[in-house]
Amino acid sequence: MIAQQLVNGLMLGSVYALIGIGYTLVFGVLRMLNLAHAYLFMAAPFVALSLGAAGVHPAFALAGGLGAAALLGMVLYYMAFRPISSQHALGGFVTSLSFGIVLQVIVVNRFGTLAKPFSFGLALPDIEIGPVLLSGLQAASLVVSAALMVGLLLLLKRTRFGRNVRAIAENDTAALLLGVPVPRNILAVFALSSGLAGLAGLMVALRFEQIGAYMGDHYATKALAVIVIGGLGDVRGAMAAGLLLGVFEVLFQAYAPTGWSEAFVWLLLIGVFLLKPEGIFGTGVQRREV
Amino acid sequence: MNPRRRVLSGLAATGLAGLPAIGRAQSQDTLKIGLNVERTGVAASYGGHMLIAAQIALEELNAAGGVGGSKLEFVIEDNRSSPEQAVIATRNLEKAGVLSMLGPIQSSQCRTAFPAANRASLVAISPGSGAPGLTAQNRPWTFRNAAIDQFIIDELVATLRKRYPNAKNVVALLEAKDAYTTFLVKTVAPPPLEKNGFTIVNKDALIEIPAETTDYSVFVTRIKALNPDLVLLGIQFESAARLLREAQRQKLTVPMFAGLGYVTDSVADAAKDMEVWAGQPFDPNAADAATQAFVKTFKAHVEKELPGQYTTPTYIDAGAYETVRILADAFKAAGATPKSNPAEVRTKVRDYLAGLKSYQGLGNSLSINADGDAVKPTLLYRTGGGKWTKV
Numbered sequence: 001m002i003a004q005q006l007v008n009g010l011m012l013g014s015v016y017a018l019i020g021i022g023y024t025l026v027f028g029v030l031r032m033l034n035l036a037h038a039y040l041f042m043a044a045p046f047v048a049l050s051l052g053a054a055g056v057h058p059a060f061a062l063a064g065g066l067g068a069a070a071l072l073g074m075v076l077y078y079m080a081f082r083p084i085s086s087q088h089a090l091g092g093f094v095t096s097l098s099f100g101i102v103l104q105v106i107v108v109n110r111f112g113t114l115a116k117p118f119s120f121g122l123a124l125p126d127i128e129i130g131p132v133l134l135s136g137l138q139a140a141s142l143v144v145s146a147a148l149m150v151g152l153l154l155l156l157k158r159t160r161f162g163r164n165v166r167a168i169a170e171n172d173t174a175a176l177l178l179g180v181p182v183p184r185n186i187l188a189v190f191a192l193s194s195g196l197a198g199l200a201g202l203m204v205a206l207r208f209e210q211i212g213a214y215m216g217d218h219y220a221t222k223a224l225a226v227i228v229i230g231g232l233g234d235v236r237g238a239m240a241a242g243l244l245l246g247v248f249e250v251l252f253q254a255y256a257p258t259g260w261s262e263a264f265v266w267l268l269l270i271g272v273f274l275l276k277p278e279g280i281f282g283t284g285v286q287r288r289e290v
Numbered sequence: 291m292n293p294r295r296r297v298l299s300g301l302a303a304t305g306l307a308g309l310p311a312i313g314r315a316q317s318q319d320t321l322k323i324g325l326n327v328e329r330t331g332v333a334a335s336y337g338g339h340m341l342i343a344a345q346i347a348l349e350e351l352n353a354a355g356g357v358g359g360s361k362l363e364f365v366i367e368d369n370r371s372s373p374e375q376a377v378i379a380t381r382n383l384e385k386a387g388v389l390s391m392l393g394p395i396q397s398s399q400c401r402t403a404f405p406a407a408n409r410a411s412l413v414a415i416s417p418g419s420g421a422p423g424l425t426a427q428n429r430p431w432t433f434r435n436a437a438i439d440q441f442i443i444d445e446l447v448a449t450l451r452k453r454y455p456n457a458k459n460v461v462a463l464l465e466a467k468d469a470y471t472t473f474l475v476k477t478v479a480p481p482p483l484e485k486n487g488f489t490i491v492n493k494d495a496l497i498e499i500p501a502e503t504t505d506y507s508v509f510v511t512r513i514k515a516l517n518p519d520l521v522l523l524g525i526q527f528e529s530a531a532r533l534l535r536e537a538q539r540q541k542l543t544v545p546m547f548a549g550l551g552y553v554t555d556s557v558a559d560a561a562k563d564m565e566v567w568a569g570q571p572f573d574p575n576a577a578d579a580a581t582q583a584f585v586k587t588f589k590a591h592v593e594k595e596l597p598g599q600y601t602t603p604t605y606i607d608a609g610a611y612e613t614v615r616i617l618a619d620a621f622k623a624a625g626a627t628p629k630s631n632p633a634e635v636r637t638k639v640r641d642y643l644a645g646l647k648s649y650q651g652l653g654n655s656l657s658i659n660a661d662g663d664a665v666k667p668t669l670l671y672r673t674g675g676g677k678w679t680k681v
Contacts, residue, residue: 001515008507113334115528117598126539133540135507208504208532218502250508258496259466 003132005254006247011138013246015204017145019219020226020238021152022196028233029169029189032092036076037197038220039100042213044069044198045118045205046107058120066198072103073194077187107213115212118205137207144203148196149239156235165189169233222249225269231279240280245269319628320363321356321621323348323614324383326393326403326414331371332468332501335528335599336395336551336606340417341366342591343607344392346584347614357621360628362614369399373469376403384410389626389635390617395606397421398469404428413639415617417609420550421473425662433643433662435609435616439478439549442569445668446547447482449681450520450567454545457519460488463497463509464524474549475524483522491516499525499533506536514542523548523566531560538562553671553678555600561673570605571666573680576653584611584652602678609664612651616643 019041026034048065052058080099084091124136156162164185167175176182200219205211226245230237248268252261272280325344328337344364352361365386367379376399383391384407394403395418407414408428415432416424420439425432450457460483464475475496483490499509510533513521523530523546530548534557537543545565552568574585588611589601603611617639624630624638646658656664670681 001511004511005508008505008511011507012505108330112338112596113330114338114596114599115335135539204504209535210504210532214502215504218504253508254512258498261498262500 001254005250007132007134009247009250010142010243011135011246012250013243014138014142014145015200015219015242016222016226016246017239017242018141018148018200018203019197019223020230020242021145021149021235022193022200023223024227024230024233024235024238025152025189025193025196027227028235029165029186030081030092031169031233032081033096033224034076034081034190034193035093035097035220036080036100036103037096037193038216038223039103040069040072040076040194040197041201041204041219042211042216043072043103043107044201045211045215046111046116046213048120048202048205049116049118049211052120062120062202065202066195069198069201070191070195073190073192073197074187076194077190081186081190082183104213111213113213115210117209118211119209120206135207137203141200141203141207144199145239145242149235152235161185161188225266229269229272229276229280231281234279234281237279237281244280320361321626321628322363322365322386322388323617324386324388324391324393324412325364325366326369326376326379326383326391326399327366328371328393328395328399329366329368331369332465332526333371333396333399335526336418336604337368337371338596338599339592339604339607340393340395340610342595343584343588343603343610344614346587346591347611347618351615351618357618358625358627360626362618362621369394369403371396371399373398373402376400377406379403380406380410380412380414384412387632388412389621389632390415390639392417392610392613392617395419396470397424397473400424400432400434401469404432407431411633411636413636413643415613415643417613418551418606421470422478423661429662430644431640433658433664435613435656435664435666437550437569437571437605437666437668438663439474441668442670443474443478443549444482446567446569446670447479447486447488449670450545450547451486451488454519458487458489459491459516459518460520460522461492461497461513461516461518462490462522462524463499463513465526465529466498466500468501468526471524471526475522478549479522479524488520490522491518499529501526501529503529504532506533507540509533510536510540510542513537514540518544520544521546523552527552527554527557530566531556534560534564534566538564551604551606553602553604555602558673558678559676562676563674566673567670567681569668569670571654571668572603572605572608573653573669574602574608575680578653580650581608581653584608608652612649612656616646616649 023037044065047068048061051061051064076099080095081092126136127134164180167180168182172182226241227238230241249265252264256264348362365388367382369376369379376394380403390413394400397419400416400419408431416434418436419434420437422440425434462475465471543564547567553570588603592601620639620642623642624635626635648655654666656666659665671678672681
């Protein structure tokens with residue numbers, strides 16, 4: 001059973017990682033938490049569902065969901081972050097949460113609160129290795145998360161866009177004075193980050209074949225923990241922390257006394273945070289402050 | 291918030307704004323029935339369907355001229371599947387001047403709403419609650435037109451013993467934080483299981499499933515490791531549908547059983563060829579004309595209002611439909627008019643319900659016993675081939 005539970009944990013963790021990577025990207029640039037992230041995770045499959053119901057080919061419907069998440073991310077930037085002064089520590093925190101809640105209310109009023117079937121006939125076959133069973137879609141999620149992490153690291157380290165983003169993260173005023181098109185780059189980061197949230201939402205929807213207006217709530221707090229433990233703004237840390245959280249959550253659910261698993265997960269997170277407040281790879285917020 | 295705004299906001303939240311006659315604005319010349327219903331939260335699936343069933347009865351009654359020439363009207367309060375909110379909803383309905391209250395659906399909400407209704411001298415009648423003793427503890431104002439879980443589970447377990455003579459080990463799971471499923475697994479099920487020679491192998495380590503879970507793989511792996519002959523599903527039917535899909539993926543195909551509220555298309559679809567056993571006091575395939583007409587109308591409404599949701603009515607929906615009609619009869623017997631004193635009508639409705647005998651419901655004849663519970667038949671069902679079949 002332990003091998004299967006480890007695999008279950010890695011699969012769950014890959015979803016946390018995918019959400020966490022997008023989450024941490026915005027923090028890296030703005031040093032503000034984007035609390036609408038989990039709501040964009042929820043919105044993407046609903047857009048795909050609507051397109052599918054309207055007769056759009058499944059592949060295009062899913063791409064539409066992804067695109068809608070990216071677009072919503074840009075709207076989010078213009079509505080909830082750009083008008084807020086960067087000096088206001090909690091401004092974006094509150095406005096992004098408000099934006100997310102409005103999104104959720106729109107979904108509730110349009111689709112109701114009941115779970116909706118989400119089947120696009122794209123289920124990947126499961127993979128059996130001895131007694132261990134891997135979900136095809138979750139294995140894909142793991143591969144996609146890893147590929148995205150590598151891709152994002154290359155994007156941030158090797159491209160002009162990446163240099164611009166890092167310059168903005170370091171000091172946005174100095175970057176502006178040096179000719180970096182700050183608003184345009186931040187907008188691109190929002191589109192990228194929100195697209196990642198949408199991708200995670202679509203993969204969860206395809207795997208479990210059901211979606212609901214509150215499907216992001218469970219992942220929201222976990223993703224927050226992932227980016228804190230991974231080191232705020234650290235893409236590699238978010239990936240590692242997501243996988244670790246998934247594995248430990250599953251192991252606690254499997255082996256901890258009944259009723260205690262959730263408490264153990266959060267106690268573990270507090271412990272990690274106390275021991276490594278700068279994040280798993282030590283490249284989080286503390287380094288920036290030095 | 292004033293009552294009119296409550297109704298409007300309730301409609302917005304339910305997504306049922308398209309329904310024609312759920313009290314858009316309270317009229318002064320109607321007879322009002324309060325609905326204390328789980329429109330949001332974990333039991334929202336039941337609430338949306340129950341509203342449709344109640345609405346069908348209301349439309350039929352109003353189309354036939356209402357009660358003594360007065361139309362009936364609903365005042366809707368969403369209890370958000372929360373025991374605390376169910377009390378607030380009860381108080382709001384009492385203040386809104388309703389003559390009776392239909393709901394809540396679940397025992398968890400009834401546990402708090404029933405004492406509140408009893409204190410307010412307001413008739414409350416649940417179409418879904420099955421936990422024993424809830425009405426007996428809150429006499430004389432509370433009633434149920436549902437079924438008692440203990441009767442269902444007793445009969446179900448005895449039937450499972452006959453069907454699986456060599457089965458012994460039962461693995462039980464429950465939904466953390468849900469009072470109903472905890473009560474089912476810890477109090478209702480153990481005595482009949484023990485009496486019939488079954489053992490709950492994880493009695494001291496029940497598998498708790500958080501309500502917001504989407505990934506059931508860890509729990510199915512745990513169940514498999516315990517090597518059960520049977521699985522007791524102490525979780526909501528929507529969670530069960532997801533668990534069943536994961537069980538098939540992990541090739542766990544042992545029979546499973548549950549209490550009330552499972553006989554839905556969603557569970558049958560998810561179970562495919564697995565055996566899931568459950569019970570309820572309503573047969574949607576009953577041959578009588580009233581049942582067939584109700585089932586047909588209900589399906590048409592659900593397809594329009596709740597696309598993608600189960601379309602075959604459950605005992606809750608049938609109970610809600612029957613109850614609205616029973617309340618209309620009670621109003622008629624009480625001589626209720628929009629000008630009547632609500633307190634006087636409520637007392638007469640209470641006495642009418644307490645004395646109800648041999649009412650012709652949907653495929654049954656029901657009576658209210660001394661505890662305020664409807665006595666209805668216990669029907670057992672089993673899944674197979676994506677359908678429920680009456681055993």
